[in-house]
Structures are given as C-alpha cells and as structure tokens.
Amino acid sequence: MKTVKNASIILILSCLMCVSCNNDKPVEPSRIDYSDTTYWYSSGDESHTADVFYLYPTVSTISFEDNGSSWYADITLPEVREEANGNQRFNKMLYGDYNFYAPYYRQMIFEAYQQPLDTLEKIADFAAADVNDAFQYYMSNYNHGRPFFLVGHSQGSQMLIELLKHGMTEKQRQQMVAAYCIGYHVTAEELAAYPEALKPATDSLMPGLVVFNSVTDTAAIGMVSKGDMVGINPTTWSMATDTVPADYHLGMAKYNEARDSVLIVPCPTRTYLYNHSTVCPDLDPEMVFIPAYEAMFPKGNLHFADSWLFGGNVVENMRCRLSHWNP
Numbered sequence: 001m002k003t004v005k006n007a008s009i010i011l012i013l014s015c016l017m018c019v020s021c022n023n024d025k026p027v028e029p030s031r032i033d034y035s036d037t038t039y040w041y042s043s044g045d046e047s048h049t050a051d052v053f054y055l056y057p058t059v060s061t062i063s064f065e066d067n068g069s070s071w072y073a074d075i076t077l078p079e080v081r082e083e084a085n086g087n088q089r090f091n092k093m094l095y096g097d098y099n100f101y102a103p104y105y106r107q108m109i110f111e112a113y114q115q116p117l118d119t120l121e122k123i124a125d126f127a128a129a130d131v132n133d134a135f136q137y138y139m140s141n142y143n144h145g146r147p148f149f150l151v152g153h154s155q156g157s158q159m160l161i162e163l164l165k166h167g168m169t170e171k172q173r174q175q176m177v178a179a180y181c182i183g184y185h186v187t188a189e190e191l192a193a194y195p196e197a198l199k200p201a202t203d204s205l206m207p208g209l210v211v212f213n214s215v216t217d218t219a220a221i222g223m224v225s226k227g228d229m230v231g232i233n234p235t236t237w238s239m240a241t242d243t244v245p246a247d248y249h250l251g252m253a254k255y256n257e258a259r260d261s262v263l264i265v266p267c268p269t270r271t272y273l274y275n276h277s278t279v280c281p282d283l284d285p286e287m288v289f290i291p292a293y294e295a296m297f298p299k300g301n302l303h304f305a306d307s308w309l310f311g312g313n314v315v316e317n318m319r320c321r322l323s324h325w326n327p
Helices: 079-096 110-114 117-143 155-166 168-174 190-191 303-311 309-323
Strands: 019-020 023-027 040-043 052-054 098-105 148-153 175-184 206-208 252-257 261-266 272-274 278-279
Touching: 019 155, 040 079, 040 252, 052 079, 052 117, 052 155, 052 272, 079 098, 079 278, 098 117, 110 117, 110 252, 110 278, 148 155, 155 175, 155 190, 252 303, 252 309, 261 309
Parallel strands: 052 098, 052 148, 148 175, 175 206
Antiparallel strands: 019 023, 040 098, 252 261, 272 278
C-alpha cells in the first residue's frame, strides 16, 4: 500500500459482491471480461523486452454500509477505477523500463478483514478469481513469450501469492523472472503446501518469490507481516541478520511534480532483518503513521511506505535478475 502523510491513503484490500441480509455467504459476481480495455489501466506497448504485471493495493476506505452492503469495489464504475489510477501511474513511471500491464480488479474493502476467517477466505476467492482471469488474458494475448515480473503491494501482493499457488502453470512460472510481493507474508504452512509454486528467492539473482516488510523497530511489526517465513532484506536481497550500512540503501522512489516523473532520491538508513521483517532504525517512526489504523499498523510500521521506500534497490535488482535470467 502506498501512502504518504497528508496524501491519499492506500490501505489494504477491496471487489463487487452481493450479500443477503439473512445470509452471510457471499454471492459470486459475474466475471469481468478482460478483453475489454476498460478493465486495464495499462495494457503495455511492447516496446521493451520484458514485462511487469502489476497489482495495486487497497485504494478505497469506503465502509461496507456505504458500499451498498458489498465487500468489493465495483470496478464497473469509472469513479472506482479512478481511485486506483494514481497508484498505477506512479508505478508505471517507476517501472518504466518494462512493458507495464495493470488490470483493475474487484478488491476486498478494508472491513472484510474484520470478518471471521472462513468468510474472509470466501470473499478473497472472488478477488483472486479476477486476478487469475486478468493474468491468463495477459499471458494469452499480451505477453507473446517475453519474460515477466509480477509486482504488487499489500492486497495486490496477497492476490499475486494466490495466483502463484493456484493459477500459474509450470510453463508460465518458467517465464517469470521474479514475483515482488511487497508488504505481505507467506507462512510456513503455505511453503509446505505449495513447495513448487512458492520458491523464495534467497539471493539477488535467483528467480522466485521476493517478499519484504519494513519497520523502524521490532515492536512495530504488525499483523500483515506476522508469521512471514520468506521476508528478506531488500538492501542485500538475503536473509542474513547482520546490520547493513546505510549506503546499501539505493534511494526511495518519489514523485516529482515539476518533472512529472518518479525519481529515486536518497533515503539513507541502516537495515537489519528480524523475524523476516526489515528494521530501519534511522527512519522517523512517524513517517507514514496514521492513528486511525494504529491497531493494524502501529507507529514505526512502514507498511504504507514499503512499495516506494526501497525503490532504488528494487529497480536495480530487477535489472540484475533479468540479466541473469535463463528460460
């Protein structure tokens, strides 16, 4: 989730679902037709040799009641699609070295996470189905055999992990350079259940799953990264726990209004890994703190910054992985 203090908040989760007043089972919405370009923010221009398939985080804080008693963001509405456009535009600029493919999908709204686990899993299945449909359309109609990266943040990463587990063929996985599932977690149980689909990348070059979550101190680790078993330090792309000097941080991604572009600017901080979370002790714990969401993201939790805080490291690492990628 990308959020800056005093800017639009991008939370965690949203899609379109009907719920009966007397029945807590979600009613499956109709499928999205991804051959309709209405449902793509960007469908690439094929001028580059590799692709990014990108999923945005939660971009709406609408309540369940105000959302027509629906757990999902209705992407058939232009104003709902518009909510995602700022985040997608930022990331299209950041990953400008690649053909950028970004579908809209019916995200779960934030309140879905307050539901019992069995209900939440049913709700999440519908959002994941949209992502699978969009990805399969992308592979059949847009990819044309090129290597690709999966990139997401927060709910976007959650849905990419579901795609890796349930939606990708072995042939498709061989085309994938890496899956940057930023701001989410993979549990020991998931690793055991999906050993082929969820292969963590434990160095800076190998293909596979890349996960990281950051905090300013260990007390700020929140529920989104709790139980993660694959998180690495994005300044070294390893699971080593040693403290890493500040000059390993290659800068954060920041929008420059004057140039209408995303630039990599200095953001020096030492880092070290603790329980698979990246600790950044030199950063201000107020950096992206939002009191209204303190229960989930306590002060010092940098979840809202994760997708841009290590922008320089991610962009450089993508170049390295692609240069060493072998189909």
